[in-house]
Amino acid sequence: MSNETGTAGNGQEGRQDERGREELRTEQEYVDLLHACLDALRDRAEGAADDALRPVGKGHQAQLERSIAAFEYSRTLAELDGIEEGLCFGRIDQRDGVTHHIGRIGLRADDSERTPLLIDWRAPVARPFYLATGLHPMGLRRRRHLTTRGRTVTALHDETLDLRETAPGAFENPSGDAVLLGALNAERTGRMGDIVRTIQAEQDEIIRAPHRGVLVVEGGPGTGKTAVALHRAAYLLYADRERLHRSAVLIVGPGGAFLNYIGEVLPSLGETGVWLATPGELYPGIKATGTDTPRATAVKGDARMADVLARTLADRQALPDPVLEIAHEDHGTLTLDRETAAGARERARGALVPHNLARPHFAFRVIDALTAQLADRLGADPFGGPNFLDPTDVAELGKEIATSPAVQAAIDTLWPRLTPEKFLADFLAEPDAGGHLPAEDADAIRRAPGTWSGSVFTPAPWTPADVALLDEAAELLGEDDSMRRAAEARKRREEAEYAQGVLDVAAASRTYEFEDEESEVLGAQDIVDAERLAERHEERDRRSAAERAAEDRTWAFGHIIVDEAQELSAMMWRLLMRRGPNRSMTLVGDPAQTADPAGMRSWDSVLAPYVGDRYAYRRLDVNYRTPAEIMDVAAAVPRAADPGFAAPRSVRSTGVRPWAGAYGAEELPRAVGEAAGRAAEAGGRVAVVAPRTLHHVLLPHLPGASAGESPDLTRPVVLLTPRQSKGLEFDEVLAVEPQRYEESDLYVALTRPTQRLGLLHSEPLPEPLAIALKA
Numbered sequence: 001m002s003n004e005t006g007t008a009g010n011g012q013e014g015r016q017d018e019r020g021r022e023e024l025r026t027e028q029e030y031v032d033l034l035h036a037c038l039d040a041l042r043d044r045a046e047g048a049a050d051d052a053l054r055p056v057g058k059g060h061q062a063q064l065e066r067s068i069a070a071f072e073y074s075r076t077l078a079e080l081d082g083i084e085e086g087l088c089f090g091r092i093d094q095r096d097g098v099t100h101h102i103g104r105i106g107l108r109a110d111d112s113e114r115t116p117l118l119i120d121w122r123a124p125v126a127r128p129f130y131l132a133t134g135l136h137p138m139g140l141r142r143r144r145h146l147t148t149r150g151r152t153v154t155a156l157h158d159e160t161l162d163l164r165e166t167a168p169g170a171f172e173n174p175s176g177d178a179v180l181l182g183a184l185n186a187e188r189t190g191r192m193g194d195i196v197r198t199i200q201a202e203q204d205e206i207i208r209a210p211h212r213g214v215l216v217v218e219g220g221p222g223t224g225k226t227a228v229a230l231h232r233a234a235y236l237l238y239a240d241r242e243r244l245h246r247s248a249v250l251i252v253g254p255g256g257a258f259l260n261y262i263g264e265v266l267p268s269l270g271e272t273g274v275w276l277a278t279p280g281e282l283y284p285g286i287k288a289t290g291t292d293t294p295r296a297t298a299v300k301g302d303a304r305m306a307d308v309l310a311r312t313l314a315d316r317q318a319l320p321d322p323v324l325e326i327a328h329e330d331h332g333t334l335t336l337d338r339e340t341a342a343g344a345r346e347r348a349r350g351a352l353v354p355h356n357l358a359r360p361h362f363a364f365r366v367i368d369a370l371t372a373q374l375a376d377r378l379g380a381d382p383f384g385g386p387n388f389l390d391p392t393d394v395a396e397l398g399k400e401i402a403t404s405p406a407v408q409a410a411i412d413t414l415w416p417r418l419t420p421e422k423f424l425a426d427f428l429a430e431p432d433a434g435g436h437l438p439a440e441d442a443d444a445i446r447r448a449p450g451t452w453s454g455s456v457f458t459p460a461p462w463t464p465a466d467v468a469l470l471d472e473a474a475e476l477l478g479e480d481d482s483m484r485r486a487a488e489a490r491k492r493r494e495e496a497e498y499a500q501g502v503l504d505v506a507a508a509s510r511t512y513e514f515e516d517e518e519s520e521v522l523g524a525q526d527i528v529d530a531e532r533l534a535e536r537h538e539e540r541d542r543r544s545a546a547e548r549a550a551e552d553r554t555w556a557f558g559h560i561i562v563d564e565a566q567e568l569s570a571m572m573w574r575l576l577m578r579r580g581p582n583r584s585m586t587l588v589g590d591p592a593q594t595a596d597p598a599g600m601r602s603w604d605s606v607l608a609p610y611v612g613d614r615y616a617y618r619r620l621d622v623n624y625r626t627p628a629e630i631m632d633v634a635a636a637v638p639r640a641a642d643p644g645f646a647a648p649r650s651v652r653s654t655g656v657r658p659w660a661g662a663y664g665a666e667e668l669p670r671a672v673g674e675a676a677g678r679a680a681e682a683g684g685r686v687a688v689v690a691p692r693t694l695h696h697v698l699l700p701h702l703p704g705a706s707a708g709e710s711p712d713l714t715r716p717v718v719l720l721t722p723r724q725s726k727g728l729e730f731d732e733v734l735a736v737e738p739q740r741y742e743e744s745d746l747y748v749a750l751t752r753p754t755q756r757l758g759l760l761h762s763e764p765l766p767e768p769l770a771i772a773l774k775a
């Protein structure tokens, strides 16, 4: 197929061999030049970062500037480190004689023209590298793939795209798939790698699609959905850098192990400013570690919960039955009757603001009524004349009412200040209190607020499904943040004053600066005013937009990417749509793999409430992971339920069919251990997938294996539940007792291997699988 090293033989081959060596040498020199350029950038950033951290004796303004610079440079350094491996991976030779090298970032020479040396893969100029074909060469004569190890060029693969050229090059790879197949067959490492060298045309179209609105990407297992989603994030950050670095990109993935698995892809593409989160992390300050039963997950995720919570909250806005007696500290008993309270409640609800923000409206009416009551009592003319109290007296009484602890306590009973956590914990403790949920649903989600151990109370952990409910509650309750805003305004004022002081000092020392040898340098006062300087001062302490966004529930992300989107519940979609009010979203998933009881069945049903049918839809149909032999067997599972089910087409076959072994229940763990040992010897990564209940009997037979909630996927052998295997991949998968998996988990687990699949069981296999294995 390809000729990486040239061949010796007759004279012509010998000449070709020589030419090949020469070309390899030329490419090596070019790659050396690029690395030298990268080193220079790194040195400069390192020097600048060190410089910025060094204390400066004078010139506070310079210190401010330098602190900001130190932060920026250290980020740049991290980004430069990330793209070291495989810096340059391609080259395109245009018909007009121009040649471009393609790489992970763009690099320019340090000359006066800033000559481009390396083209960023995301730049429009690089696009033909991914799209050109013999039929549509897009102005290219040749496409070349460079393979490197460290800084050494180890192989070249060429495709001649100009059909008029007849002489084969030294590295001709006519079908163009050697590099792709090399990547697909490579041993897995337990960390997902980027695909920037081999993005396929159908994937490229999605990666570079315009980002206004919602883009849905559907595809079966292994079609590159995750890879495409991550490369799209990198592309958007490149194409719309200014805006998206300010507003941040959020990527939501199914679980911690999965996020670890994909965590290195974006840094390898030179992007670090993205927030990767699981659904259980989307409510600031909470990491949901609890688990729900499938039934509870389904109930909590149902869209009707929004209404249930709203009604439950309305119940918390109570009325006296029939009157509330308030023992005022100085004025004896006051009474609040039901009708008066109802009037106050009506007015407060009429304000159409969230509960906590409406509370002052309610309180105002109640205080008003109680003041009138007291004024009537104290100033009443026994002979029926007008009240003796003048408006100033009444205003004084109003103050006494408003500041009375007894009155405040009464208001709290009727219209309590609530936090989302308190409100939800109360609700989950008695989910049927208001009669808004059927009894069996209420029973499914009922839970104690926590446990007591002696005098120590440990609150029950929140679950991922609770996170969506907490967010819903936070919306209903609103945050009375007037105190926080006042504090922020005060801080801003102080910072501006401080900055003005800095400028004054700078101005006072100006004469000195002008005598200094750096006298050509402009003083800060020449280029900034106090407010701007204060802003910069503030920026100095600032984290990246992504980090700030993670702590701000009301943050509006510039773009949101959801992987395994089929697993999100209706309530979680509500949360996400609040985080992305501009609806700039890329949603990737496969409804055939839906496993979550609250997960979706169709895109339409999920998206209609937010965008109607105004979303773009793309399909990926080629499976890059699972060889045809394995896919044929795995597809039998969904096909049993839906005879029309169309599995993605595998891009390669290995000739190795899945195998099955039946064992007695006693001997199964040992058989699994032995099979895992053999698989590990073959190299790469092995996953033993088994129901949780079997883990403790299997683990002793899997020495060195990683297991548990967050298994280390870089270990040679890992033990996973079927659900944990979602989104991951391994060289070999050993599926243990697959007849005990849920159907959607079974399809997921069977499609994880890149090379080999074994089924080990003591009970009969699911029928469609047994038939497919015999076929």
Ligand SMILES: Nc1ncnc2c1ncn2[C@@H]1O[C@H](COP(=O)(O)OP(=O)(O)OP(=O)(O)O)[C@@H](O)[C@H]1O
Residues within 6 Å of the ligand: 180, 183, 184, 193, 194, 195, 198, 199, 200, 203, 219, 220, 221, 222, 223, 224, 225, 226, 227, 228, 590, 624, 625, 726, 727, 728, 729, 751
């Ligand atoms: N163009 C490509 N070049 C090289 N490898 C690719 C390409 N596209 C996909 N792959 C590889 O195929 C494998 C499957 O990709 P990915 O995990 O993105 O698929 P997926 O559709 O998200 O799968 P699933 O839904 O089963 O989790 C990965 O190893 C990925 O690197």
